Amino acid sequence: MIPEIGHFALALALSLAVVQSVMPILGASRGNVRWMQSARSSAIGQVFFVGVAFAALMRSFVVSDFTVRNVAENSHSLKPLLFKIAGTWGSHEGSLLLWVLILTVFGAGVAVLGSNIPAATKARTLSVQAWISVGFLSFLLFTSNPFDRVFPPPADGSDLNPLLQDVGLAMHPPLLYFGYVGFSIVFSFAVAALIEGRIDAAWARWVRPWTLAAWMSLTAGIALGSWWAYYELGWGGWWFWDPVENVSFMPWLLGTALLHSAIVTEKRDAFKSWTILLAILTFSLSLLGTFIVRSGLLTSVHAFAVDPERGIYILGLLALSIGGSLTLYAWRAPVMEGGGLFRPISREAGLLVNNLILAAATGTVLFGTLYPLLLEALTGDKISVGPPFFNAAFVPMMLVLGLFMGAGPFLSWKRADLAGVLQRVRFVAGLAVLVTLAVWYLISGGPFLAYVSILIAVWLLLATLREWALRIKFMEAPLSETLRRARNLPRASHGMTLAHVGLAVAMIGMIGSSAWKSEEIVFVTPGTDVTIAGFDVTFTGAERLRGPNYIADRGRLEVRRDGEPVTTLYPERRSYPVAQSTTTESAIRSTLAGDLYASISEPASEEAASGEAWTLRILYEPLVNFIWLGALMLVAGGALSLSDRRLRVGVPRRTRPHGDLRLPAE
Amino acid sequence: MKRLFAVVPLAVAVVLGGFFLWGLNPERDPSEIPSVLISQPAPEFDLPSVPGVDVPGLGRADLTDNPGPVVINVFASWCVPCKAEHAVLTRFVERYGLRLFGINYKDEPKDAATWLSDLGNPYARIGSDRSGRAGIEWGISGVPETFIVGRDGTVLYRYVGPIVGEEAVAKFTTALTQAGALDRELGS
Numbered sequence A: 001m002i003p004e005i006g007h008f009a010l011a012l013a014l015s016l017a018v019v020q021s022v023m024p025i026l027g028a029s030r031g032n033v034r035w036m037q038s039a040r041s042s043a044i045g046q047v048f049f050v051g052v053a054f055a056a057l058m059r060s061f062v063v064s065d066f067t068v069r070n071v072a073e074n075s076h077s078l079k080p081l082l083f084k085i086a087g088t089w090g091s092h093e094g095s096l097l098l099w100v101l102i103l104t105v106f107g108a109g110v111a112v113l114g115s116n117i118p119a120a121t122k123a124r125t126l127s128v129q130a131w132i133s134v135g136f137l138s139f140l141l142f143t144s145n146p147f148d149r150v151f152p153p154p155a156d157g158s159d160l161n162p163l164l165q166d167v168g169l170a171m172h173p174p175l176l177y178f179g180y181v182g183f184s185i186v187f188s189f190a191v192a193a194l195i196e197g198r199i200d201a202a203w204a205r206w207v208r209p210w211t212l213a214a215w216m217s218l219t220a221g222i223a224l225g226s227w228w229a230y231y232e233l234g235w236g237g238w239w240f241w242d243p244v245e246n247v248s249f250m251p252w253l254l255g256t257a258l259l260h261s262a263i264v265t266e267k268r269d270a271f272k273s274w275t276i277l278l279a280i281l282t283f284s285l286s287l288l289g290t291f292i293v294r295s296g297l298l299t300s301v302h303a304f305a306v307d308p309e310r311g312i313y314i315l316g317l318l319a320l321s322i323g324g325s326l327t328l329y330a331w332r333a334p335v336m337e338g339g340g341l342f343r344p345i346s347r348e349a350g351l352l353v354n355n356l357i358l359a360a361a362t363g364t365v366l367f368g369t370l371y372p373l374l375l376e377a378l379t380g381d382k383i384s385v386g387p388p389f390f391n392a393a394f395v396p397m398m399l400v401l402g403l404f405m406g407a408g409p410f411l412s413w414k415r416a417d418l419a420g421v422l423q424r425v426r427f428v429a430g431l432a433v434l435v436t437l438a439v440w441y442l443i444s445g446g447p448f449l450a451y452v453s454i455l456i457a458v459w460l461l462l463a464t465l466r467e468w469a470l471r472i473k474f475m476e477a478p479l480s481e482t483l484r485r486a487r488n489l490p491r492a493s494h495g496m497t498l499a500h501v502g503l504a505v506a507m508i509g510m511i512g513s514s515a516w517k518s519e520e521i522v523f524v525t526p527g528t529d530v531t532i533a534g535f536d537v538t539f540t541g542a543e544r545l546r547g548p549n550y551i552a553d554r555g556r557l558e559v560r561r562d563g564e565p566v567t568t569l570y571p572e573r574r575s576y577p578v579a580q581s582t583t584t585e586s587a588i589r590s591t592l593a594g595d596l597y598a599s600i601s602e603p604a605s606e607e608a609a610s611g612e613a614w615t616l617r618i619l620y621e622p623l624v625n626f627i628w629l630g631a632l633m634l635v636a637g638g639a640l641s642l643s644d645r646r647l648r649v650g651v652p653r654r655t656r657p658h659g660d661l662r663l664p665a666e
Numbered sequence B: 001m002k003r004l005f006a007v008v009p010l011a012v013a014v015v016l017g018g019f020f021l022w023g024l025n026p027e028r029d030p031s032e033i034p035s036v037l038i039s040q041p042a043p044e045f046d047l048p049s050v051p052g053v054d055v056p057g058l059g060r061a062d063l064t065d066n067p068g069p070v071v072i073n074v075f076a077s078w079c080v081p082c083k084a085e086h087a088v089l090t091r092f093v094e095r096y097g098l099r100l101f102g103i104n105y106k107d108e109p110k111d112a113a114t115w116l117s118d119l120g121n122p123y124a125r126i127g128s129d130r131s132g133r134a135g136i137e138w139g140i141s142g143v144p145e146t147f148i149v150g151r152d153g154t155v156l157y158r159y160v161g162p163i164v165g166e167e168a169v170a171k172f173t174t175a176l177t178q179a180g181a182l183d184r185e186l187g188s
Helices: A002-030 A033-062 A069-074 A081-089 A092-113 A119-143 A167-196 A201-232 A243-268 A272-295 A308-335 A347-379 A387-410 A418-443 A448-471 A479-488 A491-515 A606-610 A625-642 B002-023 B080-096 B109-119 B133-138 B166-179
Strands: A518-524 A529-532 A535-546 A551-561 A564-569 A572-576 A581-585 A587-591 A594-601 A614-622 B070-075 B100-105 B125-129 B145-149 B155-160
Touching: A002 A033, A002 A092, A002 A119, A033 A069, A033 A081, A033 A092, A033 A119, A069 A092, A081 A092, A081 A167, A092 A119, A092 A167, A092 A201, A092 A272, A119 A167, A119 A308, A167 A201, A167 A243, A167 A272, A167 A308, A201 A243, A201 A272, A201 A581, A201 A625, A243 A272, A243 A347, A272 A308, A272 A347, A272 B002, A308 B002, A347 A387, A347 B002, A387 A418, A387 A448, A387 A491, A418 A448, A448 A491, A491 A614, A491 A625, A518 A529, A518 B080, A518 B109, A529 A614, A535 A594, A535 A614, A551 A594, A551 A614, A564 A587, A572 A594, A581 A594, B070 B080, B070 B133, B080 B100, B080 B109, B100 B133, B109 B125, B125 B133, B145 B166, B155 B166
Parallel strands: B070 B100, B100 B125
Antiparallel strands: A518 A614, A529 A535, A535 A551, A551 A564, A551 A572, A572 A581, A587 A594, A594 A614, B070 B145, B145 B155
16 A cells, blocks of 8 residues: 555656746746746655655655565565665666655755845746656656556565765765756756756856755765775775766766856856856756666666666756756856956956866766767777776876866966966965975875875875965964954855865875875684784684674784784675675774775685685775775865855845845846 | 756656666676676787886786686776785785786876785786776776686686675686696695
């Protein structure tokens, strides 16, 4: 009964979406206020009904209702409750339902919170959002119904992929989708602006909080995914340039560009058509990601079960949404330019460089990801593009970006005083060089590029802090004056500092863990000693354990440094009899200085079952936690910026209200 | 001019869309690799040794007239799964007397030498394929990839991807046993 309610709620949501895709936009062009206002109730109705459907599916997972095909295929009665809940979005159908839920959440969010947006713009935006809803709800209902029943029901479920039974990964899709799909509302704003043929500073201000919210979630989602890959896959890397990683990274790169270009549109009324294009392309890349992950177009380690029919359907949706919006763009954008002029040395120019580099980097990742497909189509050759390409093409671009990023915030709008800027950064630039030389003196090993990267990361860190210190007159004025200035500085400004520092911190982690990683792979029997990065590790044996739905072999490693015991590590190898697969549970000793990371895999022979010989992988990854610390700072910086009074949705402006009360355009 | 620029994104999207449509052809399986070489003579190639590694290079002539079938493993130091596979291959060599040759694919000799001295070198011969030319001759789709070549130089078997995990090792072991590539029987 409950699954049928869920199914019915989805159908109701679809019909509401159909209404919302027509009424408000017609109302906006005819000046009918009631039609425009209908968007509010239909957007709330949509999120309500999709929420009911989602809750119904979640209930089926929680109570292990194996008459529902989706539950039978992706769950098991012995699974811990948390993973039963996470199973709701563990399959193609369930994750698509989550996708649609988030889509409607953003629609309703604008309907309820966007009281400062003129009625006509809001109505058009919500209609565009409903077009996307119609597309994906019908996709869900007609090709991927999550509430399909199965008869006779199996006695028990066939389990979720054990690799996915992990707390980090349980939270990864919701965050990632919140980011991915959050860009839909920005896309809708952009299309609405194209339809209206008008874009101004106010538009950029309405869009900014939504862009920021989506960008923060995407940042958190990507960081969580990479953290999961780091400790769960047992390879000890945090980024593999896998197609599925790339498709989440591209919207992030372009979304970052969008965040910055929207600032120029807001402050200087420039970069208008470029901002619109970025808004369209960012969401298009999210859609592309959905398509690639679900169509089996490229080979990847974590694609969903694939079905060509679904692929065709999503490709159709892509053609309509991306093709449609870009056609509209080609038609309407050329008339929209204008806005502020600026000199080659100015904040605008700095942000232009930022945008060009980020767009080029996105293009590079896109090309590398799709190249196997393009080549196969043209020549029939099958190849794969691996990390060497991405590292060689992508990393230098990011280094150049880091160089500009340090200097950018010093530039003033319109026309900056280059000599003055150089004078202000002279000290930190010198300091960055000194720090790099010190690092080189202390370590004096590793690739040259690593030292260049260190130089740029330290430069970015110091320059960002210097700029912030200048703004609040740190050490230049009495402390009370500094505090007063810090309080009066817009939160968006603090947010920028925090996010830029976060990126520098993450860069330091990335450099440390890639350039100075040590790794040992050895066959061990009880009593074997391994020395790595100053640690003496002794394998003292392995034992067999039973978990709720798995059997584990757990190794025991005594870790000492300079004779002093440090810790004991317990890497595990779990086998899941129901799902017939095995996972590695690595054991990590985490400190800020670096992670000692151990995993046991592949017993060295058959007699390993009796605990004699194992393959032990042991790694030392210096500074690796800085990556996630930096990601956290990026998210926190975004949050700080989002809490800026200027952007807070639903809060009246601090300045006196406008003379006109923004009556609907009639 | 401006109008022209505004059409560029659309044009790119349409072209990509065409490729995607082609890619969705249900006949096409991106993970399936055509094994044109199976039962064919191994391709002609001649690779120098890796500077800094004390085993000779590898060419077509080295594949024939061995005591039994040989295994050619394509690897690179930049390839993460290769590292995991390395342990498995080493085990085969040490325990069961597998004759293992390597093709070091698109790798810096310096990195390869470090990699091998860190992990150990189970390969009897290694050809340095810096340009990837031999890789093209062998038709590899990625790294790692492993071939079994019979005494007469015929390609008997091809394994795409790392031989890691119970299932993969079992599959590869079966192929080795059928080809008679192991000197000592398993479990002995």
